[in-house]
Amino acid sequence: MKLYHNNNSVCSQKVRVTLAEKQLQWESVHLELAKGEQYEPDYLLLNPEGVVPTLVDDGLVLRESSVIAEYLDQLSAANPLAPTAPQALAAVHLWLIRTIDIHAAINSVTFATLMRQKQLQDSTPEEVRARIAKFPNPQIRSKRLDLYSNGVKSPYVAGALFTLLRMFEDMARNLEKSDWLTDGRYGLSDIALIAYVDRLDRLGLSGLWSERYPAIETWLRASQARPSYQTAIGSLIPPQLAQQTQQAGQAAWPEIKEIWKSM
Template identity: 50%
Template sequence: MSDDKMITLYHGSTSVCSAKVRVGLAEKGLDWKGELLDLMAGEQFDPGYLALNPEGVVPTLVHGDLVVRESSLILEYIDDLSGQNRLMPADPAAVVATRHWLLKCLDIHAAINTLTYATIQRANILAAKTPEQIAAMVARIPKPRAAAKRRDILDNGLASFHLEADFYTLHKTFTDMSASLNRTKWLAGEQHSMADIALIAYVDRLDRLGFNGLWSSRFPEMTDWLIASRQRASYLTAIDAFSTADAARKMRADGSAYWPELNRIWQAMLDGQTAGAA
């Protein structure tokens, strides 16, 4: 691949969507160069980057003159760059299932974002910024709905009304993942595929926060899948390598402090679903 056609990925070190694409690039064995953005400093809102991605989110992939946004679309794009190490399954039914997972990632990402920002990110932001700086930070978010969500979560934490809807999304996700993994080794069949790549960063984030109790007892198949995914070279280079051991320990310790209250809310949601089905 010539330099003018080198893949450039604008990404964040711990961004789940960035990690998802890095895993895909690693599985494909593609060469790429990275432009790492400091998301906490707001570099995703700099005018130069907004010219590439007007929504001010990562990742963004640039390949020659083509700009590709949205992590699931990027996965499909890089898969078509070569016939080697295909990420999309060959079986038509598995293709449909995989693309269904890619669509679900929009809601799954929103749920992971809520849990991250309602807990450790909220604490970090409130500790580091004045109310005026927080207001300015929220004002830089281009999408009004995303800005309103961020404002509500920063104001209310785990009491945010977004949590209930996103807990529903997570429970449905875990239920569907468990059903798939009871049938086959991986989410779309017996071979690791784009479906697994699309989900690994999200589940990994919850586990790193110390929130694996959301699935460990009800959906143990997910724990086995997470262990198997973490044993792949792509996980080590695309996710694990972007966090130090100290940072990982701190994230788990900080997140675990929220687990008792988070679990109380989660169990109340599950009890409500059970009562509603009775």
């Protein structure tokens, strides 16, 4: 199996955690997103959206991280990550579907804070707009331009926080019954969400859940303590990037906190 991915991509992290939990062998093709390698013609043949990850396995090309995670779980009977009971499996599928909106929310928060700060420091407005113009999807182009121009004041950030509020509410409700989200054990529902909550934590935004939903803090630290987290996420984040991420989020936290308090 060959995985096209990026170390800091939350969707790539989700797939790598699955690979680590299943102890599957895979070949890494790391794409530097900041250099636009995801828009190279050869890669666009595999993934016309120009995003990561993409899994290639014996001629099969899979492009959606939740689909990839489910596929990987079925490749080996070792450490099954999905329950077999119909109701429990349906609950997993609901979380996997919801990650489409959750990913968009995390994307908005990340670009309004960390990526915007890096762009303001490293590039001219003309260079940033030129990179945004390369995005194949016009809706994403419009969103990125708004986030670049307005930062946390962008309506996309308020919309993202609304999505995250609903996520936290439902996670906390599930965690009242069990330490994990996947029918009482660590599995696909937990893997589907760990990279997103971890990104918020790395941005210094744990205030989104620390007071309202303390069970999420316990779940997050337990997830981060698993070997699969260290293999797939923790060991691949350079210290300098970790510091930049924390500083960018903390700088934006006062404005984000005011929006959050109003919800």
